[in-house]
Amino acid sequence: MINSKKKLVVIGNGMAGINTVEQILKLTDKYEITVLGSEPHPNYNRIMLSYVLEGSKTIDDIILNDLQWYADQGITLYTGKMVKSIDGEHKKILTEDGLEIDYDVALVATGSQSFILPIPGKELPGVIGFRDIADCSAMLEAAKTYKKAAVIGGGLLGLEAAKGLVNLGMDVTVVHLMEDLMERQLDREASAMLKAELERQGIKFAMQMQTAEVYGQDRVQGLRFSDGSELEADLVVMAVGIKPNIQVAKESGMETNRGIVVDDFMRTSMPDVYAVGECVEHRGICYGLVAPLFEQGSVIAKHLAGVDTEGYSGSVVSTKLKISGVDVFSAGEFITQPEHTAIVAKDEWKRTYKKVLLRDNKIVGTVLFGDVSESASLQKYVRQQTEMTDEIYGQIMGTGCGNHGAKTSSVETMADDEIVCGCNGVTKKAIVEAINENGLTTVDEIKACTGATRSCGGCKPVVEQILQYVLGDSFKTTAKQGICGCTTLSRDEIVEAIKTKGLTTTREVMNVLGWHNDEGCSKCRPALNYYLGMINPDTYENEGDSRFVNERLHANIQKDGTFTVVPRMYGGVTTPEDLKKIADVSLKYNVKVVKVTGGQRLDLIGVRKEDLPKVWEELDMPSGYAYAKSLRTVKTCVGSQFCRFGTQDSMGMGEVLERKFERLDFPAKFKLAVNGCPRNCAESCTKDIGIVGNDGGWEIFIGGNGGIKARLADSLCKVKTDAELIDIVGAVMQFYRETGQYLERTSEWVERIGLEEIQKAVVNDTANRQALVERVEFALQQVEDPWKKIIHDEDTRKNLFEAVTPSIV
């Protein structure tokens, strides 16, 4: 039988080449396909090498198409085969070891190689790039013996490599040529925030350093810089960019420049020879991310299958750094120019930064740090150069009022054509249709069906949300979510392990429970610090470094770098003597504003960091904990002492409760209110615990919230005596402390645990209530006033308050 199929030979078994083959196979079976790759492996996910190095994936995990796949598709695969050139006249592919393979159509997909700086010593053992499995294995092996690594280049690759090496226990310095990290993707602000976060995660930096030489005898021993200084290193990773592999093209006489020159249909200057991927130069641009390469592959697949296509017209690229606990996103233009209108929001406390650039009111670029929840929408707006409107402003900035006030980044409001998976160009609509039409129930099934999540994996949380949204109640997460990217363990598993294994420090938890990331991240470290303190209140030593800056300094940082001081005023009641002290201190330390807070306290705004201990000393009042995940305030109404309607002494009870439970740590901030009668002047309905007096005693409400996600409190129970009230309040607090997830407010906790379950634990089961009360009493015995402690601690005063700037967790 005569084989009527055309011979398609692909040179390069990497991500772009095989993605193109996959797209061709979806459209046509008219090609007999042969693939030649110089690496000894089947096609794997190069992007995930960062995760292999970091320790969260193995080589096996990152194989995209195993050998069986090639066999199943009828593809002839040659691994470890280096192609030398293409003989266009005789239509043959020639390999370095003398093989000749006929072709009708050839596709060059040879990718890039690491750019190695042309400096003395570059060939010393221990100097490598980071491009393939071999490089990754070499680094994993080196880390077993050697301890000091230098990564040259503070771009995406260098930073991911550095984090991986830190995880392997190495002492890592990133040597960067420029003033800012990732200067090709980020502006100065985001770069600085990124650097601070990575330093916190254990990476050191040598900025604005030009490497002149790698020195060493039989192996690298260090770097010498152009200013004559040196850095010791027994492993050097060069991550200073990439160089397209164009040798085959040059040898074959194709037009090349930096890359292989192609037209909009990805045709090279040689007849019937196409090119795709990082080796390509299209309209003067060589791309280094998979999304544009897969778009190129789609054009080739359509063209070769005879499906109409407009051709490839270039891509707007966006990038995300793949380091757990560091969310950075950038798309389009990112440096503010005079012609731009810039929308900028920076939150130093939450460590988030958002910049959106407009030109002629069109969205042309964005940089996000810390909160990248709007990245998908912004990517679309940048790609389409969407006109800025009030609605879009409200959506992406999460501000404004009226209809566009609410932050609406949920999948429910996401447009159908919004691209969810940037790497593979998969829209929300495609995912929803795939779920509905094929009865999909897991992210893995969506991956197999649509390709979403298959490359960098950055879109997985959104894909999971879409799945949840489409399936509603029948949604079950199959892939268990860890508390952060450093672990797959849930909050309950971690708390259980701390108890059963007797773990005592955050580092011990991370080591014993196999954290992917030795240092943890800004999500898990404060959470572990809380769980450890909650479980071992008497023995656990609070780790200040694992707390947010406000909790370390016991004051709230403001946008101008000054702090606020809120002294405790039990039940919102003060005295002329205390007011006088507050006035004196405010005058003496030039407090900018004295503000009455929503919780009936006085807020001294604008205190300089170095003055904080002196302010506390002279105030001689307890800390009001306005900065902490702790009992903030007990708001009270006038109550029966003075009010005509009051049946209960709300001021008195508020003071009792506040004195009793102050300084107790909770998963999140905690607020109370006590009212003398159901008129509810102190607004119990929006508090974590709201107490309302009635004729026969008190009614207790829980789970109220007046914040972004407002929620009216649920009635928990009615009690007759003050003693019963205090017991149940204590039991609710302890039950929340023991079962709440770190940062989960009671409004979410009540919804998650269920009101009935809480009633059972703290109202109906009196023995359980008693046990909770005993545990909360025990925890309360350990608390002390932080301000008092600091006032008498010279070292802390000097190091924490008189040092130049606080390092922000």
Ligand SMILES: Cc1cc2nc3c(=O)[nH]c(=O)nc-3n(C[C@H](O)[C@H](O)[C@H](O)COP(=O)(O)OP(=O)(O)OC[C@H]3O[C@@H](n4cnc5c(N)ncnc54)[C@H](O)[C@@H]3O)c2cc1C
């Ligand atoms: C560690 C790391 C992390 C990355 N992270 C991301 C990320 O998060 N997001 C993102 O979008 N991109 C990321 N990238 C970039 C992405 O991996 C590349 O853009 C993509 O792999 C390029 O695909 P390609 O097919 O053009 O090249 P490659 O995947 O490099 O494939 C080319 C293949 O051709 C082979 N070859 C070369 N010459 C010949 C020859 N003469 N004969 C036979 N075979 C040959 C090579 O050995 C190689 O296997 C990352 C890259 C690295 C190294």
Ligand SMILES: NC(=O)c1ccc[n+]([C@@H]2O[C@H](COP(=O)([O-])OP(=O)(O)OC[C@H]3O[C@@H](n4cnc5c(N)ncnc54)[C@H](O)[C@@H]3O)[C@@H](O)[C@H]2O)c1
């Ligand atoms: N998360 C991701 O998307 C991701 C991750 C890894 C790699 N990649 C891709 O892989 C490719 C390679 O990444 P890369 O970071 O090497 O490339 P890059 O070109 O993005 O960054 C190289 C960095 O090295 C710096 N540099 C250049 N010469 C230097 C010198 N002599 N000394 C010190 N620093 C020097 C540059 O200033 C630049 O910041 C890129 O295409 C990148 O997009 C992407």
Ligand code: SF4
């Ligand atoms: S809640 Fe009742 S007791 Fe309290 S101030 Fe208002 S009316 Fe008076």
Ligand code: FES
């Ligand atoms: S965005 Fe990279 S896999 Fe989806």
